[in-house]
Amino acid sequence: MGPILLVGRLALRDLRRRRVEAVLLLLAIMAATTTLTLGLVLRDAAGDPYQSTREATGGPDVVASAGKAEGLSALRELAGAPGVIDHSEPYPVTPARLQASGRTSDAQAVGRDAAPASIDQPKVIQGGWVGDGGVVVEAAFAGALGVRVGDPVTLNGRSFEVVGVAVTAAMPPYPGASCIVAVGCAHGATPEELSELPADLLQNPGLVWLTRADVRSLTPDPGSLSHVMNLKLADPDTAQAFVDANPPESRTAPRLVSWENILEEATELAGDSQILMLIGAWLLGLLAVAGLSVLVGGRMADQTRRVGLLKAVGGTPSLVAAVLLAEYVLVAVVAAAAGLTVGSLTAPLLTESGAGLVGSVGTPSVTMSTAGVVTAVAIGVAVVATVVPTVRAARSSTVDALTDSPRLPRRIGWLIAISARLPVPLLLALRVAARRPRRVVLGAASIAITVSGIYVLLVLNAFLDTQLLTGGYGDAQVEVLRHVLLVWTVTLLSLAAVNAVVITWATVIDNRHSSALARALGATPREVSAALAAAQTLPALAGAVLGVFPGGLALFAAINAITGGDGDRAALPSPWQLLALVPATVLVVAALTAVPARLGGRRPVTETL
Structure with a gap:
């Protein structure tokens, strides 16, 4: 028979004879490949849903916000800045205290029109859009509060009915939602930092939408309203450069946020999960190498007579090394396939952070590049752990191997x-x-x-x-x-x-x-x-x-x-x-x-x- 067939048959026969050791070897490599698969899959777990949300809502390239009347004129000037091809009207924004289902939270109330907008029209996933006396709650914020369409809520003491739940690409989902700068808030501040900040700042606010008239009714001073405006650029990839070119020169100047910054905040949780899984994969990879090195050494000690027999019947050292190495490469390939399968099935359990985004974040896919990386790592771990004892066994004396002397x-x-x-x-x-x-x-x-x-x-x-x-x-x-x-x-x-x-x-x-x-x-x-x-x-x-x-x-x-x-x-x-x-x-x-x-x-x- 050919050398490839011979090596394959001998390797499979030895694996069948030592099934317990083969299973231990499989589990060791599979643990590392599963964790690595999870880390690689989670890399883009929230990125695709954000892009889907951006497409479904006509997401802005730049979000500009400013406070009070003096900032409103500066916002309108941005509409004519070089590179801007479209913009929304400035929307009024006011801070509010929201009470619902026995819970109280700070919120940012944005006034919108009933008619759809060409830029940042939040996609309603439950109920309908804003109307007089109705409030639409950002999806992740609604989930955190436990409110649904038809539930009553109060904003600054005024009663409203939840008429819809929607998602937007103009702000990260709650609780990672950025604060509209003009409103002022203490987002993610520690208790020590909160004690040093003004008491009227919002703490980790959510996002709600009302009509313009309802937003103005929430504050006794219309002049205290802040405003937010969405910009569309000729080249979305220049959004960050546009922001850098228009820094705020005073406290009343508009603050700009690019869609790249929003994407980074929206995918922060998936990024943290990915980092944890990749670090775990490195640790498990090191453990797998240590365990495989010992396991291979033990198997070689138990295969001494077999090595001698192969060499006695005409096997060359290279053939013996190929037979011994093939066993571990075969197990590594099976372990990589198992790790990819388990990792892809487990990933949805670790990507439930997609409330507030459009798209199926719970079903991330395994790409060909991911499969290639995982398989290469599995084979690499097996080869690194086995090549030295394999070569040493192949070069051993035939007589010494047959006698199996201690x-x-x-x-x-x-x-x-x-x-x-x-x-x-x-x-x-x-x-x-x-x-x-x-x-x-x-x-x-x-x-x-x-x-x-x-x-x-x-x-x-x-x-x-x-x-x-x-x-x-x-x-x-x-x-x-x-x-x-x-x-x-x-x-x-x-x-x-x-x-x-x-x-x-x-x-x-x-x-x-x-x-x-x-x-x-x-x-x-x-x-x-x-x-x-x-x-x-x-x-x-x-x-x-x-x-x-x-x-x-x-x-x-x-x-x-x-x-x-x-x-x-x-x-x-x-x-x-x-x-x-x-x-x-x-x-x-x-x-x-x-x-x-x-x-x-x-x-x-x-x-x-």
Whole structure:
């Protein structure tokens, strides 16, 4: 048969013979590819719905706002600025206190005409458009208040009926809605900042539309009304340049906002979710490489005679390497397909922030570029983790491989002197660890990565609690981000648990001769099992300490650097949480390693020797 068919048949046959290891390998790569898929899919999760909203509502290229009468004339002058091809009439705006369903919130009330506008005509998704005595509520704001068409509301003490719910591209959805500058508000301010601001400023206001007459009736002084005007440019891509070319020169000068800025604020939640998922994908990728390296090493130790047989019947080193490498590449391709499927099905659960936008934000699609990136990463992880042990096994001596002789231990004088006076389980554990120092380092690194991730999760969870208090995110948005953290947490802990079991099993296989010899010289099965488990618990202790400091702090600093966040405002985990995290990690690792260690410690001595 041809070499490709031969390699494929041998690889598939070996995977069928070792199904448990193949499943562990599949889960390790699949965890990383699923998280990476989610991060890439969420990248444009809110971008497309915003563009759909912009097209459906005739979204403006630039939104200009100004306060009082002196700013109104400046707004009209902008209509004739170079590059402006169309504009709306200035709409009156006033701040208001809205009460509905037993809840009170600040709002920005915009006066509109009953006739449709050519620029920024909000798309009604429930009910109808403005009329005398009726109010239309922005969709995300209506969802936060729990109001529907037909519900009564009050604005500054005046009663209105909700006649419609609509979306707009002229302002981000609530609670990310920008404040119309002339109205004045404290959007996203902390309690400390609020205490220093004037009491009449709006705090995280929503957006409602009324008739012009109803807006004027909400304020006793018509001269105090602010105004907002929508501009259409000949080239929408120059919107930011237009804004930069017309900076406000005084407090009464118009403030301009480009559609790019609105898009950035509208997609902020999806961007935050994407950053969290991509960071999780990097962590899981590192965990996968660590676990795969150990798993491959253990499989190679268990395949020594098979390598010798392949070479004895005429297989060249390159053929042997191709057979060994093909197994992991095949699993990587299947894991990439599974990760893409699970990620695309899970993404709608993490993109429920689309209230206030037109378009199906809950059904993001997986593009060919996303599939290509995920598949390439999966194959890359498999190759990086397997190429070195694969080449080493392919170059081994045929006679040595057929005899499958045990690896001679390294004689370290100071380690022998220290361990000689320890109890038998610790004596054997230290010598087991000393035989494979790189495996010990990989085990400690795996735990350090996991604990660093848990540290950051504790910080982010506390941060989301503060966002509910300060209004940075709404309840629905915080819930979405908590779902992201839950996916990250479950995947991270699952892969770390798989790594712990894999490392222990590889240690059991690699030490089967020395463990049998120790039992032949008087060690009990319980002592051998305890030694194999302790050989993983000691690196876990070191990894847990390193994961808290400096690992957790370094990872959190990296996240702040990527997101441009203010780390000083984040609540760090309490000392008791950090103190509990280290022993809890050690206990979990000990429990996970107990079963494979017990199975390895009870193998028949004569059969192994």
